[in-house]
Amino acid sequence: MEKQKLYVIKIGGSLIDNEGKLNEFLEKFASIKAPKILVHGGGKLASNLATKLNISQQMVEGRRVTDKETLDIVTMVYAGKINKNIVAQLQNFDCNAIGFSGADGNLIKSKKRTNSEIDFGFVGDVEKESVNQNLLKELLNLNLVPVFSAITHDKKGNLFNTNADSVASVLAQALSQNFEVELLYCFDKNGILDDINNPDSLIKTLNKIEYLELLSAKKLNEGILPKLKNAFLAVENNVKKVVLINETKLVNQINHQNEGTEIYL
Numbered sequence: 001m002e003k004q005k006l007y008v009i010k011i012g013g014s015l016i017d018n019e020g021k022l023n024e025f026l027e028k029f030a031s032i033k034a035p036k037i038l039v040h041g042g043g044k045l046a047s048n049l050a051t052k053l054n055i056s057q058q059m060v061e062g063r064r065v066t067d068k069e070t071l072d073i074v075t076m077v078y079a080g081k082i083n084k085n086i087v088a089q090l091q092n093f094d095c096n097a098i099g100f101s102g103a104d105g106n107l108i109k110s111k112k113r114t115n116s117e118i119d120f121g122f123v124g125d126v127e128k129e130s131v132n133q134n135l136l137k138e139l140l141n142l143n144l145v146p147v148f149s150a151i152t153h154d155k156k157g158n159l160f161n162t163n164a165d166s167v168a169s170v171l172a173q174a175l176s177q178n179f180e181v182e183l184l185y186c187f188d189k190n191g192i193l194d195d196i197n198n199p200d201s202l203i204k205t206l207n208k209i210e211y212l213e214l215l216s217a218k219k220l221n222e223g224i225l226p227k228l229k230n231a232f233l234a235v236e237n238n239v240k241k242v243v244l245i246n247e248t249k250l251v252n253q254i255n256h257q258n259e260g261t262e263i264y265l
């Protein structure tokens with residue numbers, strides 16, 4: 001039997017930081033007819049609040065080192081302010097959104113990140129087995145639209161900060177068992193650029209070998225690193241289509257006009 005199409009769509013800091021652009025995006029997202037899940041980051045907003053509160057922040061390879069104070073900030077900002085605002089805006093566009101952290105309904109478990117030379121603190125890593133896909137399927141069957149922040153839990157009472165690109169990837173991987181999943185990473189560039197300063201240098205398709213070449217040529221840095229790592233993990237784990245696109249191109253992408261960078265093995 002043919003699998004039903006499902007979109008897993010991830011948005012990040014620069015869009016969330018701009019109320020007007022975010023609302024435009026959410027109106028387009030709400031208009032997608034197929035089942036869909038939204039995953040949001042919000043790193044910029046969390047960094048701004050931390051600066052105001054004089055709590056210094058450190059990013060390593062696109063991931064935030066998260067001490068207890070920072071965990072409180074990201075929980076409030078991601079699972080609170082941003083998640084609830086997005087849900088309210090989607091409701092305004094007649095999209096029956098429901099907001100979650102990974103702890104809600106035990107939807108996404110994570111394990112403290114330990115496989116690194118530095119201690120990231122309260123940062124949790126996720127894998128496709130971490131996703132409670134039975135509950136997610138039930139929610140989608142009810143025509144609800146799950147909206148995820150990147151806060152997860154270990155089921156021992158601890159919350160963890162998880163990279164939002166990783167959350168989107170594992171959701172897409174887990175749901176690929178039952179759906180034909182298209183994973184879209186929406187961000188502020190047109191896709192992967194060969195020259196970060198030239199918006200016309202879009203790379204339309206990227207396979208693993210070309211990716212490793214870009215890495216060694218130092219053409220990829222910081223925020224794009226977790227995005228690409230997770231994009232490749234998704235295609236390696238049966239996600240049907242993975243594309244990195246400009247956040248203004250969502251409707252074109254849904255209408256099959258490929259405009260960003262499509263990821264291949």
Ligand SMILES: Nc1ncnc2c1ncn2[C@@H]1O[C@H](COP(=O)(O)OP(=O)(O)O)[C@@H](O)[C@H]1O
Pocket residue numbers: 011012013014041043062186187188189191192193194195196219220221222223224
């Ligand atoms: N080769 C590249 N092509 C596109 N973007 C790149 C590249 N190298 C680095 N980047 C940077 O990665 C950023 C996206 O990562 P990030 O800011 O973390 O996005 P988000 O918050 O949406 O997850 C882009 O805005 C860009 O500055």
Ligand SMILES: CC(=O)N[C@@H](CCC(=O)OP(=O)(O)O)C(=O)O
Pocket residue numbers: 011012013014040041042043044046062063064065074123124150161162163164165223
């Ligand atoms: C562990 C870790 O790095 N978590 C991320 C979660 C938010 C995120 O990914 O936000 P963007 O998608 O807007 O970058 C962070 O705190 O920045």
